[in-house]
Amino acid sequence: MVWVTHSGNMYNIMVKYFYVIISINDNHLKFKGEYIMCDEDFFNNLNKVAVILVKNKKIIKVSQQFIDITEYTCDELLNRNIEGVFRILRVGPNVSIDNIDEQANYFLFTKSFEVRFINIEVIRKKNEQIYILKEKPNLRFDYRFSFLSQMSSEDIYGVAIYSIPDYILLKANQKYLNFLDASYSTAENALGRFIGEIIKGWRSAEDIFNMVANGKSQHIKEFELDKLLRGITYWDITFMPLYENENIRYILIFCDEVTDRVLYRKKLEEKNKVIEKQKKLLELLVENMADGLILLDKDNMLTVLNKAATDLFYKPENGDSCTQTRYYDRGGNEITLDDFPSSTILKGEKVREFFVTAKMPDKTVHYSITGTPIYNKEGEIDCGIICAHDVSEKVKYEQEKLEVLENAIKMKDEFLSIISHELRTPLTVISSATQAMNYICGDELPDKAKEYTNIIRKNTYRQLRLVNNLLDITRANAGRIKVHKKSLDIVFLTKAITDSVCTYASQKGIKLMFVSSFKKKILRIDDEKYERILLNLISNAIKFTSGGEDIIVKLSSIKENICIEVEDNGIGIPNDKIDMIFERFGQVDSSLSRQAEGTGLGLSLVKKLVDALGGSISVKSKVGIGSTFSILLPDEKIVKKCEEKEMINLLDNRLIEHINVEFSDIYL
Numbered sequence: 001m002v003w004v005t006h007s008g009n010m011y012n013i014m015v016k017y018f019y020v021i022i023s024i025n026d027n028h029l030k031f032k033g034e035y036i037m038c039d040e041d042f043f044n045n046l047n048k049v050a051v052i053l054v055k056n057k058k059i060i061k062v063s064q065q066f067i068d069i070t071e072y073t074c075d076e077l078l079n080r081n082i083e084g085v086f087r088i089l090r091v092g093p094n095v096s097i098d099n100i101d102e103q104a105n106y107f108l109f110t111k112s113f114e115v116r117f118i119n120i121e122v123i124r125k126k127n128e129q130i131y132i133l134k135e136k137p138n139l140r141f142d143y144r145f146s147f148l149s150q151m152s153s154e155d156i157y158g159v160a161i162y163s164i165p166d167y168i169l170l171k172a173n174q175k176y177l178n179f180l181d182a183s184y185s186t187a188e189n190a191l192g193r194f195i196g197e198i199i200k201g202w203r204s205a206e207d208i209f210n211m212v213a214n215g216k217s218q219h220i221k222e223f224e225l226d227k228l229l230r231g232i233t234y235w236d237i238t239f240m241p242l243y244e245n246e247n248i249r250y251i252l253i254f255c256d257e258v259t260d261r262v263l264y265r266k267k268l269e270e271k272n273k274v275i276e277k278q279k280k281l282l283e284l285l286v287e288n289m290a291d292g293l294i295l296l297d298k299d300n301m302l303t304v305l306n307k308a309a310t311d312l313f314y315k316p317e318n319g320d321s322c323t324q325t326r327y328y329d330r331g332g333n334e335i336t337l338d339d340f341p342s343s344t345i346l347k348g349e350k351v352r353e354f355f356v357t358a359k360m361p362d363k364t365v366h367y368s369i370t371g372t373p374i375y376n377k378e379g380e381i382d383c384g385i386i387c388a389h390d391v392s393e394k395v396k397y398e399q400e401k402l403e404v405l406e407n408a409i410k411m412k413d414e415f416l417s418i419i420s421h422e423l424r425t426p427l428t429v430i431s432s433a434t435q436a437m438n439y440i441c442g443d444e445l446p447d448k449a450k451e452y453t454n455i456i457r458k459n460t461y462r463q464l465r466l467v468n469n470l471l472d473i474t475r476a477n478a479g480r481i482k483v484h485k486k487s488l489d490i491v492f493l494t495k496a497i498t499d500s501v502c503t504y505a506s507q508k509g510i511k512l513m514f515v516s517s518f519k520k521k522i523l524r525i526d527d528e529k530y531e532r533i534l535l536n537l538i539s540n541a542i543k544f545t546s547g548g549e550d551i552i553v554k555l556s557s558i559k560e561n562i563c564i565e566v567e568d569n570g571i572g573i574p575n576d577k578i579d580m581i582f583e584r585f586g587q588v589d590s591s592l593s594r595q596a597e598g599t600g601l602g603l604s605l606v607k608k609l610v611d612a613l614g615g616s617i618s619v620k621s622k623v624g625i626g627s628t629f630s631i632l633l634p635d636e637k638i639v640k641k642c643e644e645k646e647m648i649n650l651l652d653n654r655l656i657e658h659i660n661v662e663f664s665d666i667y668l
Helices: 040-045 064-070 082-088 146-154 202-213 259-288 341-345 392-441 447-477 490-500 502-507 527-543 602-612 644-649 653-662
Strands: 002-006 009-013 019-025 028-033 050-055 058-062 106-109 115-125 128-135 158-163 169-172 218-226 232-244 247-257 292-297 302-305 326-328 351-359 364-375 381-390 486-489 511-516 522-525 550-558 561-568 616-622 626-634
Touching: 050 064, 050 082, 058 082, 064 128, 146 158, 146 169, 202 218, 202 232, 202 247, 232 259, 292 341, 341 351, 341 364, 341 381, 364 392, 392 447, 447 602, 486 490, 490 502, 490 511, 490 522, 490 527, 490 550, 502 511, 502 527, 522 527, 527 550, 527 561, 527 602, 527 626, 602 616
Parallel strands: 511 550
Antiparallel strands: 002 009, 019 028, 050 058, 050 128, 106 115, 115 128, 158 169, 158 247, 218 232, 232 247, 292 302, 292 381, 326 351, 351 364, 364 381, 486 522, 550 561, 561 626, 616 626
16 A cells, blocks of 8 residues: 555555556656556545546446546446547547557537647556546636637537648637538537538638638638539638637638529529620610611700601711701691600600601601600609601602502593593484474474483483583583682672572472572682582482472571571481592482482582682481581672672573583482
8 A cells, every 4th residue: 555645635546466656747647567456545535636547448437527528428338448538529530549658639529519739648558548627717608719609509600610721620610500401400410520521612712711821811702602502502612711829720600691692693694694795685676677776865856766657867077966857747737846746755645657758968857757755653744755756758759649549540531531521512413402302303203202202312411411511520620620709799699699500499399498698799700610519419318308308498697707597307417428429420229219319429529610619518317317417608798789680691502401400419
């Protein structure tokens, strides 16, 4: 039995073999001897030191200090293989049970995965060993780097500490462990391992670790990491050196996963690429489109023009293009810049197919404008967009087509004029012959011959009516209608014409009346043209009015015009036919209208004669109710007084002849 003094304590040690105790200092035991066996009291007195007693490689005893350091219980350690316990404790780096270096700096991990820095001493003899572990004072991370513990616990950023120079992971929070592969995403699987084991592609980052180990912090933005099952992730990583006794001993890593940010940015970049591509395609399309595209700002200034649009403008060497260009609408009326479609668009109105002719010093361009206003989020007009379609070729084609058509119509009119003249001569002879027969031989002709003579006379009048209408329309189209105006009493003239045809109306059972708002009205008028107009309207009214109805001829004054109205209670005119009745050969095609035959030239001639007199004609009609034709003639200033002789001469044979011809279609 030997008594040994250690820090004022006496330890008795039972030895079975020869031994030599060298020293016991600072909880380090130094033994020499062949074989030792410690009794229970000795081991209990060593509880202030982390001691493991091993026999046949199995742990048979651990001190309380060892339990306190590792946080494992006796039941978790006893009877376990020492190598297995060292693996559980992750003792390192590069530790070997059979070759412990007592001068080396080792570490182990507690049950809560906190690192402890230790030295290890071993007493060996045959199949028994005593492992004495001494924690190095003041090296716990919680003491030295308290801020790291706070950051680690908050888990806002990934935090990790690697040792230098062996690059073993000593500390990491869960945020950092998520940075690692799934197989190393827990502290149990990652702590105590070399970085090359837990990070795929470690070699690509080795230079960075080496630079940090030499005292240079590093920052990597959006580090790409392939996490196998999860795929590619992105991280912002900062590497910083940590010092111990003025020497760099550790590398501190802060990391923050920015995968969502990077993927969102990449998505935006892809979208931007698509948008940019579409933009270029759109610009290419706009620039090369056949139609001119113009963008106006809210101040009516041109901001964007494609190539086709610039070709629509005059490009002077100096001066303003607009001041040297004149704009006209389809009717040939000049358009001012204030009335241009652009102004309409910026007022909030859409424009569709507005025809414009631009006359420039070097060319004339015809184009059709379509445009619309563009509104901002506040509902205010931000700009206007105009599409101008060049229709110059179309206009040229239409003009050429119109010219060909006009030439064809002119040739046709000339042909009709020639034919009409050729027909008029024999018709006049036939008419004169029948009149002579009635005048000279009227009493000698039998009734049957008189009947046939009457038929010949009526049909001659019908043919003369057609020929006269054709000749007059041909002259009107050629602009050869000659107007001879006289100062006449329009009331007397109208009443005389109306009274002259009362016989035709009464024989059909129709009451023909004349009404005037004044007794006498001197008007400058061509009486022959006026007779033709009024007789045509009255004859039409009689033809299309049933017996027992009324026809009224009215005279009135409207502003500076004399209004002549012929109102009937006839069959009326459908709405879709009103626009065509004044055209050549225009007829109301119904069973009732066809009872009274006509050529469809009468109303066309009437309109041309009214136009020649400087007036206008219109019609109001309802099917089954009747029609009212209205003529407005200008109330011109009187040059000379009306002569009674002229009035009397109105009732000469010309009027009678006109009546006979005009009413030839009415069979009484």
